[in-house]
Amino acid sequence: MKIVSTACVALLLSATASAFVPIFSSTTTKMDSTSLWAQKFKVFIDGEAGTTGLQVRQRLEARDDLEIISPPSDLRKDEATRKKYINEADAVILCLPDAASIEAAGFVEPDNDRTVIIDASTAFRVDEDWVYGFPELSKEQREALSKSKRISNPGCYPTGFIGLTRPLVDAGILKENTPLTVNAISGYSGGGKALMELFENDDHEPWSGYGFSLAHKHLPEMAKYSRLGRKPIFQPQIATFPQGMVVSVPLHYEWLAPGTTGEKIHQALSKHYEGSKFVSVMPLGESNIKEAGLLERGGFLRPDTLANTNKMEMFVFPNDEAQQVLLCARLDNLGKGASGAAVQNLNIALGIDETTGLE
Numbered sequence: 001m002k003i004v005s006t007a008c009v010a011l012l013l014s015a016t017a018s019a020f021v022p023i024f025s026s027t028t029t030k031m032d033s034t035s036l037w038a039q040k041f042k043v044f045i046d047g048e049a050g051t052t053g054l055q056v057r058q059r060l061e062a063r064d065d066l067e068i069i070s071p072p073s074d075l076r077k078d079e080a081t082r083k084k085y086i087n088e089a090d091a092v093i094l095c096l097p098d099a100a101s102i103e104a105a106g107f108v109e110p111d112n113d114r115t116v117i118i119d120a121s122t123a124f125r126v127d128e129d130w131v132y133g134f135p136e137l138s139k140e141q142r143e144a145l146s147k148s149k150r151i152s153n154p155g156c157y158p159t160g161f162i163g164l165t166r167p168l169v170d171a172g173i174l175k176e177n178t179p180l181t182v183n184a185i186s187g188y189s190g191g192g193k194a195l196m197e198l199f200e201n202d203d204h205e206p207w208s209g210y211g212f213s214l215a216h217k218h219l220p221e222m223a224k225y226s227r228l229g230r231k232p233i234f235q236p237q238i239a240t241f242p243q244g245m246v247v248s249v250p251l252h253y254e255w256l257a258p259g260t261t262g263e264k265i266h267q268a269l270s271k272h273y274e275g276s277k278f279v280s281v282m283p284l285g286e287s288n289i290k291e292a293g294l295l296e297r298g299g300f301l302r303p304d305t306l307a308n309t310n311k312m313e314m315f316v317f318p319n320d321e322a323q324q325v326l327l328c329a330r331l332d333n334l335g336k337g338a339s340g341a342a343v344q345n346l347n348i349a350l351g352i353d354e355t356t357g358l359e
Helices: 006-019 051-060 079-088 098-105 139-147 156-170 188-199 219-225 262-272 285-291 335-350
Strands: 041-046 066-068 091-094 116-119 150-152 181-187 207-209 233-239 245-252 279-281 312-319 324-331
Touching (some): 051 188, 098 116, 139 335, 156 219, 156 262, 156 312, 156 335, 181 188, 262 279, 262 312, 285 312
Parallel strands (some): 091 116, 116 150, 279 312
Antiparallel strands (some): 181 245, 207 233, 245 324
């Protein structure tokens, strides 16, 4: 039998002990999500019973780097309980109506400079004290989100509109103050439980246009973050599919920089989203799109293809002879347009790989 010296045993014990020293000494340290010994981040979803809240939870509950903390169901709306959970959490996702979100943001204790608040309502989207949660907006946006404790999640329609127009404004192709029109069709889940119940019964319209006052709540963020500085005429529509969205922006070349072609627009979008993990620019023009098999039955741009993902696809359909182009963005209104974006922003704010838990 081999005999190990006392010195060797001591050395072995010392090395073994040091191997099990916790990597992080605090509960809430930014970490690599693959680290075995790191503490879990605590996440509170205020409004988790709603449509967006349920989808956020579904995207988070299987992860081993997060702990979802939830109050008993009978205390979900209790003010003292919500305040306790908000201040206990490392990150809070507010899936509430505007007034309730404003109230919840006010529950953060004055000395709490740790908790990240991500708001999915429209309450703070143009507030200068909140960072707009569209990481692909510009090179600086992702860095700003990584440092922010207050993040406003974009609306679903604005995600498509801003995603199409902001790169063109930044590239000098689309002039500020250009009067645009945006047409969009969404799945009925965007209207929450009431609209879902309506459309999932037999007594409903086959198509529902709305927003005829031309004062839709998404217009301020569209004007601000596109850098157009002018609200477009916005025509939203709902149809008989649950999830998905196509946002369309038609342009006349006379509105654009001299010499603009469909190819130059496509190049500008491609350059802007180069390396993006979730936003893709599709081949240029109808014939190439059709050849790539991206049109249903060879002719239709189906709106629900990206359901349950955090992806967004950009399409450029030009007619250079007619001096016109149609830009389209396809996304999931509950994915990149809501809960997926919230999870992406959560990951960035906590220092986790932004693709974690997302498709």
